[in-house]
Amino acid sequence: MNKLQKAGGVTALLEACIYISAFVFFGVFWSFPTGADAGQQFTFLAENQIIFSVVNFIMYVLFGIFLAVVVLAVYERLKLSSPTLSKVSAIFGIIWVGLVIASGMIANIGLSAVLKLSENDPEQALIIWRTISYVVEGIGGGNEIVGGLWVLILSIAALKGKVFHKTLNILGVFVGVVGILTVYPAEIFTELFGIAQILWFFGVGITMLLKRESFHKQ
Template sequence: MNNLQKAGGVAAVLQAAIYISAFVFFGAFWNFPADADTIQKFAFLAENQGVLSIVTFTIYVLFGILLAVLVLALHERLKANTPILSQMATIFGVVWVGLVIASGMVSNIGLAVALELSVQQPEQAMTLWRTINAVVEGLGGGNEIVGGLWVLLLSIAALYGKALPKTLNYLGLFVGMVGILTIYPADIFTEIFGISQIVWFSWLGVVLLTSRKS
């Protein structure tokens, strides 16, 4: 039990680090030429395909694997006192794991296919790339409803079961509600969800690493 809690704590801390690295990469280093023509855009993507593929793998696939560990650890921690709420939260947690990993796989494979097509048919390739981006955004890159429901439900369960610090649970309620609000197409909700989750994951990781739960 304690080993699983430690593993969950490490996973949570690493997830916070992935969030931070994603903000830094896309905010400071990724300079996609949005105003360029189609050929120039694909030339940029081809030149940076390796880096972008690694970043995409990290923020989606690796994040999803770590999330699976955290979902299991939190379920084990909460199920004794709040079994029904814990099960409901875990369902959404598992679904979120699948959506996040699928987003990364679709994005990386889609980029490779679009780049290959762009050599002969750049306009069709751009249409394909935009379609792929829409699919990735729909699966989880642009809305966080499933993740928000997971955080919300497990925070409610932790409040009732007194399994985590009360203030952390209140933060989780906020994070969960903001995640659900990302159903509205406004970037501000997605950004708030991401920033608040950095704090939540970091805090949760410290709690799991330093507390004992038998």
């Protein structure tokens, strides 16, 4: 088995696991006091800075590093059957890698900075923290247009070249369309994109770990 394809399969499965871990963490364990005053909010952030920073690193930076491997592996798989579409999809994939990693770095550096500022001016620190949060959401958290375009275009290329199973490619088209729809600020689209992409990453990961002959099975 091609080592890049195997690495792409493993990292695709890890991407799905990171998505699931993020949903569990923020849905079950993270209880940010949104209704509290600035001082209480920063006390909570200070007490949970390490775990929050680690989660941000895994959810954005590590996710982006794994994503780079997946983007390259999928491109290698598609480039012979759909040379043009595979190149276009890879461009959006690499852009998404950069945006996701940048989001994580901005979030962690920003958190450290506002915690220091909050010691003297919690109200101003809260304004800056909200601004940082909007930036993170805009480039890599709540806006999934670039990631959606990557999945949509590569899925169309895979359908055209009969690469991967047809069902997986149709799911990819759905994921891509939903990702593009996140341009509209509705939380349902972001959540639906995440859930659907968990399934898609699992499908891609399992498929890429199979023998080469299985990639063209419809």
